Amino acid sequence: MPTVRVAQHLAHQFPIPRKCVAKGRTVAEVIADLERQYPGVSRYLLEDHAALRQHVNVFIGEKPVADRNGLSDPVSEDVDLFIMQALSGG
Amino acid sequence: MRENVLLGTRKGLIVLARSSNGWNVVGEHFVGAQVTYAVVDHRTGRWWACLEHGHWGIKLHRSDDRGATWEEVPAPKYPDGSEISEGKPASTKYLWVLEPGGSGQPQRLYLGTIPGGLFVSDDSGSSWSLHLPLWNHPSRPSWFGGGMDEAGIHSILVDPRDSRHIFVGVSCAGVFETRNGGETWAPRNSGCRADFLPDPEAEIGQDPHSVAMCADHPDVLWQQNHCGVYRSNNAGEQWETISQSDDESPVHFGFVVSADPSNPDEAWIVPAVSDEQRIAVDRALCVCHTLDGGKTWQTYRQGLPQKNCYDFVFRHGLDVDGDRLLFGTATGATFSSDDRGQTWQAVAPHLPPVYSVRFA
Numbered sequence: 001m002p003t004v005r006v007a008q009h010l011a012h013q014f015p016i017p018r019k020c021v022a023k024g025r026t027v028a029e030v031i032a033d034l035e036r037q038y039p040g041v042s043r044y045l046l047e048d049h050a051a052l053r054q055h056v057n058v059f060i061g062e063k064p065v066a067d068r069n070g071l072s073d074p075v076s077e078d079v080d081l082f083i084m085q086a087l088s089g090g
Numbered sequence: 091m092r093e094n095v096l097l098g099t100r101k102g103l104i105v106l107a108r109s110s111n112g113w114n115v116v117g118e119h120f121v122g123a124q125v126t127y128a129v130v131d132h133r134t135g136r137w138w139a140c141l142e143h144g145h146w147g148i149k150l151h152r153s154d155d156r157g158a159t160w161e162e163v164p165a166p167k168y169p170d171g172s173e174i175s176e177g178k179p180a181s182t183k184y185l186w187v188l189e190p191g192g193s194g195q196p197q198r199l200y201l202g203t204i205p206g207g208l209f210v211s212d213d214s215g216s217s218w219s220l221h222l223p224l225w226n227h228p229s230r231p232s233w234f235g236g237g238m239d240e241a242g243i244h245s246i247l248v249d250p251r252d253s254r255h256i257f258v259g260v261s262c263a264g265v266f267e268t269r270n271g272g273e274t275w276a277p278r279n280s281g282c283r284a285d286f287l288p289d290p291e292a293e294i295g296q297d298p299h300s301v302a303m304c305a306d307h308p309d310v311l312w313q314q315n316h317c318g319v320y321r322s323n324n325a326g327e328q329w330e331t332i333s334q335s336d337d338e339s340p341v342h343f344g345f346v347v348s349a350d351p352s353n354p355d356e357a358w359i360v361p362a363v364s365d366e367q368r369i370a371v372d373r374a375l376c377v378c379h380t381l382d383g384g385k386t387w388q389t390y391r392q393g394l395p396q397k398n399c400y401d402f403v404f405r406h407g408l409d410v411d412g413d414r415l416l417f418g419t420a421t422g423a424t425f426s427s428d429d430r431g432q433t434w435q436a437v438a439p440h441l442p443p444v445y446s447v448r449f450a
Contacts, residue, residue, distance in 0.1 A: 013123075013146055040162070044146040047181035048168045055145040085145035 002030055002075050007084040014044050022081075027058055028071035030081060045083065057086040092411050094156070096137065097418055098125035098446035103139050105157060105450075106416075106424075106437065113416065113426050113437045119157055123149075127406060130450035131190045131199070137450065138215070140185035140201075148182050150201075152215055156450075166201055166209035166218035174205045174240055175231060182207070184238065187406065189246035192253025200256075202243030206233055208258060210272075224275050229263060229294045236262040236297045236316065244405055245301040249308045257301060257311065257326060264296035265313070267326055278326030285317045299345045300405035307354035312384075314347040314359055314405070321384050323354070332384025339387045340371040341378050345405040348415075355383040358410065358431055360417060362402035368420075369400045377408075377417070377431045393434030394425060406446035418444025 001021045011018050016038045024030035028050075035042040045056050051069045052058065058065040059082040065073050075081060095106040095113065103125040105117035119125075120141055126148075127140040137157055141149040150165045165182060172180040184204035191198025201209040201218065208221040224230075233241035238261075245259030254271035257278070264279035283290040284297060297316035304310040311329075313320040318333035319341055334341040340361035350356035358379050361371050370376075375394040378387045395401070401419035408417040415431050418424040422444060424437040 010146065013143060040164070043149075043165065043167075044143075047147070047179070048172070049170065049179040049181055051179070051181075053145065053147055 001077060003080045004030065004034065005080055005082050007082075009085050010044060010083065014038070014041055016041055024075055026071060026075055027060065027065055027067075027073045027081070030075055031071065055086045055088050057084055058082065059084070091414060092449040094130075094450040095409070095416055096128040096130065096139075096446070096448050096450045097424070097441065097444055098128040098140070098406070099418070099422070099442040099444050100124055101442035103128050103157075104441060112435055113424075115438055115441075117157055119160065120151070125445065126185055127187055127446045129188055129446070129448045133190055133196060134214075136214075138188050140188060142184055148185050148203075150185065150215070163215050164217065166203060166207070166220070168207060169220055172207075172220065172225070180205055180207065183240065184242060186242050186244045187246055189248065192248040192256075193250065195253050198253075200246045200248075202246050202258065204235075204238050204242035205240030206230060206242060206260065206263075208243055208246070221272055223268075223272055224258070224266065227266070227275055229277065232294050233260060233263040234295070245298065247301060247303040247308075247311070249303075250305055251308055255308075255325075257303070259298040259301035259313070261299065261316075262297040263294055265298055265301055265311075265326055278322075279329070280327065281322075281329035281331070282313070282315055282320055283317050283331075290317075300347050302347050302349035302357065304349045304354045305351040310349070310354040312347045312349050312357045314344050316343070316365060318342055319344075319347065319359060319384065321357075323383070330384075332380070334387060339378060339389050340376060341384075341387045344402070346403050346408045346417075348408050348410045350410065353381070356381050357384070358408065358415065360403040360408060368402055370395075370402055373397065373399050375399050375401050375419075377415075377427075377434070379431050388432075390427075390431050390434070392432065393427075393436070395423075404443075404445055406448075407444050409447045409449050411449040414449075416447055416449070418447050420444070 022033040097104040102121040103119040106113045107116040124142040137153040151160045168180040187202040189200045199211045209218040247257040249255035302312045309325040311322045320329040374396040415427040422441040425434040
């Protein structure tokens with residue numbers, strides 16, 4: 001399963017470990033599994049209409065997520081997925 | 091008299107307590123996060139904090155032990171498919187005001203948000219739903235942001251005599267009223283002027299910065315508008331301008347108005363220089379007070395900075411409790427009065443920008 005690494009800033013605001021695993025073949029599926037494990041966390045990552053929040057970024061390995069609205073970017077079993085606050089947020 | 095004050099600030103919720111030497115900071119919560127509004131539900135004693143994390147979005151927290159512990163509850167969420175305008179999905183960007191329901195509604199709460207949604211809870215805030223009759227009001231496509239990117243609801247006034255009689259203030263659209271519990275809403279902006287519009291008397295597009303109700307005389311409403319100060323003595327049917335000319339007093343532009351809960355002729359505002367500047371008038375901070383329904387105003391300056399001052403007060407930044415008043419400014423100064431505003435004492439000069447002040 002993909003390993004998910006979460007920014008310290010988020011871990012300070014919401015009870016989620018800095019490193020966890022979540023299953024899924026796309027970014028959307030991984031976030032859905034995170035929500036199953038840590039109810040409420042998706043509201044920290046997604047807008048009401050399920051797009052990635054404007055000032056949140058997700059990297060799949062070293063590559064930033066391309067589909068910020070549908071989160072359809074594929075995620076492989078052995079990849080690290082990074083969730084962090086975007087610098088655009090100030 | 092209430093012995094605490096909740097300050098919603100740019101860097102957290104700050105709690106003041108009253109002691110023999112005045113008001114002191116006694117607590118801080120959510121340090122670093124914007125607390126856009128904080129209030130106590132006086133029916134239950136429960137504290138509420140509305141947060142805007144910047145990166146992580148808006149959040150809603152409640153405390154049943156006066157801040158010793160907090161519980162995050164699901165924040166209001168626009169239903170799938172909601173759009174601000176065609177092709178522009180609606181997502182909650184800002185929690186601007188939280189207001190308890192009226193008599194006979196012990197578990198009801200209202201939340202005013204940007205981009206313009208009124209949310210309702212009937213389970214003490216555990217869940218929220220978008221109030222569709224106002225969201226679907228035919229005027230809403232012409233609502234627009236004033237100082238914010240999108241329109242928002244910042245004032246919610248429930249008639250103490252009738253819980254089905256409610257006003258909301260929307261920037262920018264105007265004041266709306268329902269007399270049937272929200273089934274239908276009607277604009278109540280007659281008499282107001284929007285000098286920034288091609289038609290200043292347009293029914294929709296007014297910018298009421300804040301709206302206040304006299305609790306014991308709920309047909310008396312006060313409004314600090316973008317374009318002046320107004321009062322209505324007939325539940326918003328008609329607004330009368332109570333601004334003054336520059337040579338009379340600084341009563342014209344500002345954000346906040348607070349109504350005395352008993353005297354329908356008494357209110358306070360904190361003037362500022364026009365929308366183009368948003369600073370203290372003549373670089374000197376003052377509070378203006380009327381006892382005759384806005385016909386005349388007293389300007390109080392004692393104890394407030396009168397030189398090199400750029401402070402102004404946001405729309406929820408002043409509160410009244412008996413003879414006591416307390417306000418916080420956009421640059422983080424706080425002042426209190428024990429004599430209905432005539433004289434002031436500095437509370438804490440270097441707080442973060444203050445968004446809301448509420449006695450608790």
